[in-house]
Structure formats: structure tokens, C-alpha cells
Amino acid sequence: xxxxxxxxxxxxxxxxxxxxxxxxxxxxxxxxxxxxxxxxxxxxxxxxxxxxxxxxxxxxxxxxxxxxxxxxxxxxxxxxxxxxxxxxxxxxxxxxxxxxxxxxxxxxxxxxxxxxxxxxxxxxxxxxxxxxxxxxxxxxxxxxxxxxxxxxxxxxxxxxxxxxxxxxxxxxxxxxxxxxxxxxxxxxxxxxxxxxxxxxxxxxxxxxxxxxxxxxxxxxxxxxxxxxxxxxxxxxxxxxxxxxxxxxxxxxxxxxxxxxxxxxxxxxxxxxxxxxxxxxxxxxxxxxxxxxxxxxxxxxxxxxxxxxxxxxxxxxxx
Numbered sequence: 001x002x003x004x005x006x007x008x009x010x011x012x013x014x015x016x017x018x019x020x021x022x023x024x025x026x027x028x029x030x031x032x033x034x035x036x037x038x039x040x041x042x043x044x045x046x047x048x049x050x051x052x053x054x055x056x057x058x059x060x061x062x063x064x065x066x067x068x069x070x071x072x073x074x075x076x077x078x079x080x081x082x083x084x085x086x087x088x089x090x091x092x093x094x095x096x097x098x099x100x101x102x103x104x105x106x107x108x109x110x111x112x113x114x115x116x117x118x119x120x121x122x123x124x125x126x127x128x129x130x131x132x133x134x135x136x137x138x139x140x141x142x143x144x145x146x147x148x149x150x151x152x153x154x155x156x157x158x159x160x161x162x163x164x165x166x167x168x169x170x171x172x173x174x175x176x177x178x179x180x181x182x183x184x185x186x187x188x189x190x191x192x193x194x195x196x197x198x199x200x201x202x203x204x205x206x207x208x209x210x211x212x213x214x215x216x217x218x219x220x221x222x223x224x225x226x227x228x229x230x231x232x233x234x235x236x237x238x239x240x241x242x243x244x245x246x247x248x249x250x251x252x253x254x255x256x257x258x259x260x261x262x263x264x265x266x267x268x269x270x271x272x273x274x275x276x277x278x279x280x281x282x283x284x285x286x287x288x289x290x291x292x293x294x295x296x297x298x299x300x301x302x303x304x305x306x307x308x309x310x311x312x313x314x315x316x317x318x
Contacts, residue, residue, distance in 0.1 A: 046269030049261045050277030056258030058284020060251040061135065064119070065126025065285070066293070067247040072239035073124035076248045078227040079240070081116055083249030084256035085220035088213055097211035100218070104207040108218040111203030116223025118196020119255075120230075125189035126285075134190040135282035136308035140168045141194025143279045143312050146201050164314025167307050174304025201275050204266060212263040216256050276313045283309055 068076050100108065118138075125134045147161055200219075207215070231237065240248070258281075265274035286305065289295045 046265050046274055047277060049265035049268060050274050053258045053261035053265060053278040054281045055284060056254050056261060057278070057281040059288070060255035060258065061122065061126065061281065061285045062288040062292075063247050063251040063254070064123040065134075065289075067244045067251070068123040068127035070241055071244040071248075072231075072234070072236045073127065074120050074227050074230045074234065075236050075240050076244060077116060077120035077123060078224060078231050079245055079248035080119070080252035080255065081220045081224040081227055082252070084252035084259075085217065085224055087253045088216040088220060088256045088260070092211065092213035092217050095211075095213060097213050100207070100210040100214050104210050105214075105218055107203045107207035108210075108215050109222040111200045111207065112219035112222025113226045114196045114203065115200030115219060116196075117226055118193040118200065119223070120227055121189050121196065122193035125187075125193060134187070135285045136171065136305055137187065137190040138194040138197060139279050139282045139312055140171065140308050141191060142197035142201065143275060144168060145195065145198035146205075146275060149202065160314050164311045167314060168311035171304045171306075171308030171311055174300050174307065204263065209267060212260045212267070215263045216259040219259055220252075220256060279312045280309065 064076065064080065099105075122134070122138055125138075144165070204215070258278075262274060262278050265278065268274075
């Protein structure tokens with residue numbers, strides 16, 4: 001039937017051949033576009049998850065720094081870890097996510113211990129110092145230490161990371177340069193916190209792949225172990241207000257989502273890209289401190305803040 005029609009109407013046959021060739025070319029173009037999209041999707045996923053971690057961690061740090069002004073930092077962080085642990089373990093159970101391998105679990109627990117100790121010290125520094133000054137110091141160090149270790153394991157970094165080191169040093173000097181010649185209060189705690197955060201990043205890298213929910217669950221477990229032990233040794237069971245308890249649970253849940261987002265960012269692309277983007281969380285903390293607490297910055301400290309934040313992506317760039 002179709003042969004008779006095409007034989008009778010050759011123009012129609014040529015049109016069909018033309019349409020088929022257009023269809024073939026169109027389908028090829030679609031395949032190329034889909035292939036390009038799929039190859040680019042992991043990069044967009046890394047950026048998206050990383051920015052989500054920035055929002056979550058920056059917000060939880062602000063809440064923690066504000067609440068620990070009237071609470072013991074380690075007790076607050078213990079409740080913080082407990083609240084987050086209940087949330088993420090429930091999500092892991094509901095999602096029936098496969099558990100991590102023994103090796104990965106050990107690394108994640110270690111990362112949780114280091115990271116949570118850093119968080120407790122960080123909250124202490126935020127509560128008694130200036131959020132806009134403390135947060136960038138911890139962020140720069142948490143990005144710089146993995147970059148330095150990578151220099152020995154993966155070779156000397158390029159020009160951009162080296163420029164970032166000098167920019168970070170300049171930013172830190174401007175931030176820590178107080179009007180009266182004294183460094184801001186609890187700068188040492190911010191440095192310790194940065195070391196703890198970098199340990200968390202490195203442990204997550206060593207842990208490899210696995211469910212982000214179980215990563216967050218074991219991170220909170222390790223954190224609860226170390227902070228709970230310190231609370232028991234200090235016997236500071238009541239050094240927190242009811243409002244502080246609520247803020248601790250809320251901040252712990254938000255921070256746990258940040259951990260999930262960071263793990264997904266590191267698994268969706270390069271770890272250094274995930275660390276670079278996620279290390280920008282002080283921008284959120286500083287912004288909230290400026291808007292809510294009306295923190296004042298001198299001109300040079302503001303320049304130092306910008307330099308420190310700009311140095312974060314440069315330091316970890318490879």
C-alpha cells in the first residue's frame with residue numbers, strides 16, 4: 001500500500017526520505033545534547049550540594065555561636081549532636097540505605113570526633129569573640145591544611161594556590177590586627193577549630209563512597225561520644241537554658257543536613273571542589289552576625305575578611 005502511494009507520488013516519497021534524514025540528524029543532536037548534559041551534571045551537582053552545605057553550616061554556626069553565649073559549649077554541642085543523630089539515623093533507616101564498610105565506618109567516626117571537637121571549640125570562640133573575625137580564620141585553615149597535605153602526596157600546587165596562601169596570610173593579619181594592638185579574643189580557639197574541620201575533610205576523603213545518611217549518622221555518633229565524655233568529666237549537666245536546648249537541636253539538625261550535602265558534593269565530583277565551595281560557610285555566618293547582631297567591622301578588618309574569604313577557593317584550587 002505504501003509502496004504504491006510512493007510510486008504514484010514520488011514527491012511524497014522524497015519528502016519522507018528528507019523527513020527521515022532530518023529525524024536521524026535531530027536524534028543525533030539530541031543524543032549529543034543529552035551526553036553533554038550528563039557530563040556536565042556532576043559539576044552542577046557538586047556546586048549545588050556545596051552551596052547547600054554553605055547555607056546549612058553557616059546558619060548552624062551562627063545559631064551555635066549565639067546560643068553558647070549562655071551555655072556550656074561542650075554541653076550544647078553534645079545536645080547538638082544528639083538532635084542531629086536522631087534525625088539522620090531516622091532518615092537512614094527510612095531510606096533503607098546500605099551501611100558503610102568497616103573501613104569507611106572507622107574513618108567517618110574519626111572524622112566525626114575531630115569535626116565535633118572542632119565545632120565545640122568553634123562555638124566557644126564564636127560565643128565570646130566576634131563571629132565575623134573568628135569564622136574566616138577557621139575556614140581558611142580548614143582549607144589550607146588539606147591543601148598542604150596534598151602538596152606532599154600529590155605534588156606542589158600551582159600558581160593559584162600559592163597566591164591564595166599569601167592572600168590568606170594577609171587576610172589573617174588584617175583580621176587579627178586589633179585597634180589596640182591586641183589580637184581578638186579566642187583567636188587560638190578559632191585556629192584549633194580550623195584544624196578539627198580539616199581533619200573532618202581528610203577523614204571523609206579517606207572513607208570513600210557510601211550512603212550520605214550513614215556518613216552523617218556516624219559523624220554525629222563520633223561527635224556525641226567525644227562531647228558527651230567531656231560533659232561527663234566536667235559534670236556540666238545543667239549549664240544550658242531551655243532556649244539553648246531548643247537551639248542546639250535545631251542547629252544540630254541543620255548542621256547534619258550540611259554534612260549530608262557536603263558528602264554528596266564530594267561524591268558527585270572532585271573532593272577539592274567540594275571543600276572549596278563548602279568552606280565559604282563563614283560568608284553566611286558573617287552576614288547573619290552583621291544583620292542580626294549588628295556587628296561592626298573596621299575598614300581594614302573588612303578588607304581582611306574579604307581577603308580571607310577570597311583565599312579559600314584559591315588555596316584549595318588544583
